[in-house]
Amino acid sequence: MKKSNILSVVLAVVAIAAIIFGLVTNGKKADLQKQVDELTANVATLTGSLDAAKQEAADAVKNAEEEIAKIKEEAEKAIEEAKSALQPGEAAAAVMSHADYVAADLDTEVTVETFVQAKQSWWDNKATIYAQSEDGAYFIYNMAISEEDYAKLVPGTKIRVTGYKSEWSGEVEITDASFEILEGEAFIAEPFDVTDLLAKDELIDHQNELVSVKGVTVEAYDDTGAAFAYKNAENKTDDLYFKVSKDGQTYEFCVEFYLCGQDTDVYKAVEALNVGDVINLEGFLYWYNGANLQATALTKAE
């Protein structure tokens, strides 16, 4: 077979393939255009129907809201009637006083009513809450909470918390907790001065409370002689550690980053400390193998 004939045949094959491809593609295109036209017409029809449906739905929602409001009012009334029918104190039987909480064994279920004082950063549907009521304070570790509910827990918010009483490195806390926001007048604790209790066994009775410590002297944190240390010195995105002394005893305190970050006054105040400074502190009396105040405010003592 001559080379020119072979070339002719190959060219013919290529041309046939291209023509068939073009025909099929154009055919498909025509079909698609037809489908588009049909769908456009359907959309116009449906838009009209949708508008009518929207109006119907709006009317239905309005009716439902009125119905719900009515039911809610009746339910609240029923609850109030039920509560008043109970003997005094019976409704709160499951809720413990702080003294009962302290007396409870570790690893037992506890239920307390208390008030949010502060909170650490929310992360992965959990947050750690500092809570206190008139009779005592609680540290609620990694409580399950949505980001939406977390925003509602402003200082003073009354909550009922159910969880397990636990202890970790001496810190007594409520773990695996669930909560409920309650109606009630807000309570914000005033700091309790524990300066004279620092070296005493009774200090632990004020664990987790908002406390003040006055006239303590800043000591060198480590061999470098620095007045404080960063947990993460490179990026300053973690805790600060510092030591103070009173009456010959030295205590290690900190700024908990998830409570008071690098933009807070107390964080900057610790960064500005010098060894020998005499300072006043406020914070939550956390415990880690001993008193480990988590400072929330710092001023120079006069």
Added chain:
Amino acid sequence: MMKMKKILALLLLAALCAALSGCHGSKESIAFAVPMEFDTSRSYEVTFWAKNDTNKTQTAIYSQAIAAFESLYPNIHVNMRLYTDYSRIYNDVITNIATGTTPNVCITYPDHIATYLMGDNVMAPLDELMVHPRYGLAGSEVRFDSPARDEVVPQFLEECRIGEHYYALPFMRSTEALYINKTFVEALGYTLPDVLTWDFVWEVSDAAMAKDANGNFRLNGQKTMIPFIYKSTDNMMIQMLRQLDAPYSTAEGEVRIFNDTTRSLLFTIRDHVQTGAFSTFKISSYPGNFLNAGQCVFAADSTAGATWMGPQAPNMDISADQVVDFELAVRPIPQFDPGHPVMISQGPSVCVFNKADPQEVLASWLFAQYLISNDVQIAYSETEGYVSVTRKAQQDSGYQDYLARSGEDNDAHYSVKIDAARLLMAHTGDTFVTPVFNGSASLRDAAGQLIEEVTKSIRRKIAVDSSYIDSLYDQINSLYRLDQIGGQAGGPAEAERELSPLPGTAVTLLAALAAAWALIGLYAIRNTLRARRRGK
């Protein structure tokens, strides 16, 4: 005539190419390709996310490494961001993948990389880089003494392979060890073997729970004693299952942990929580704190935590007046078969992220490679019970001298730290890693949580029986979304994709081509037969 035919042929070919040019698939992100040459005329900013163990020396080593590297490569500037928590790095990387703002180099774990790989071309595969003659390991144009590929410990390098590619270099390696109050063990009438069995640990732990008439523990005269505390319960479960050759997961991500062996192990743990003999870090606190206070017999923790263990430990988290003096021994974690010890290999690796500019990726690779050079490896491994990932560093005379000086002081040459490092070097061949796939980090967390839940439940006087375990399996499966784990190892980039049917146009075209070639063949046969007849 011939010339016309050729011109016609070319025109037809061009037309066909144009017709077919619209048949391309969906747009894909650009995979990394090693540039022909590193452009040293340009400057590069390399963002490096690292983790340290809240150890100032480790931070200083990173800083020194960066300074030394930048003096070798003045056109590369490394910006370090330090974390104290791997999970934070992981979460920040995940967040930044979506916005295309990942770092260039990152200290990470293979479990995490498996999730990063779910994005298209997020990571730079290191296969070609490692063997590149100019810029690869010990490459001709690398400006520092970099280890050759065969100088990296093979087991450690294999841990960085996910699917068919390497996506990280190992950085440091550790394992778990038992830090033992040998004084207590002998006081209880036992002799400490070289390799402990689980039965031995449980038996001694139970024996340590004996109290006197005043309610103090006889062993230490104190009110507190938790004989056996495990730091990382995920490792505990994973190692127990591996030692028993029991299912955990497949390489493809099929979860197998909810089995009868796991159930049996949980019942054993239950029994010893019941006696008070066992607890965990999450429930009670650092094993080292209890060990140093004479309130623990067996503290299971990483070899990278060795500087916190023992009465003379250079790092101490309890006050000096709480520390009790005792003889400390370091042993491998408990075994079911002491003749064939099995232990986990762990420790950070370093990965490189893909970027639009391949030169930037190459600059990042050079820095990542520098992290496994001797200067960095030896300095970092000496901060804790880590082991260097290269034989080059392990066999270095300076490092050998460091090992030989064990016990000379309680700081740089702290004996417990060096014993822990020696333990891993002696047992490198006995180490293993778990399969890496998208979700393997969740499965690991789930493994640990099984032990945590059983321990908490017993402490809370909740009965742990078969129905409890059934319920626990469901709860953990749901909590960690283990039923949604799966897919191929290495992520979708490595997966065999199920192909959808060919579109109709393609089928038609192929059929037309086949028919045309059939006609050509028939024509050729016809001509051949004709020619033969004429020849006769």
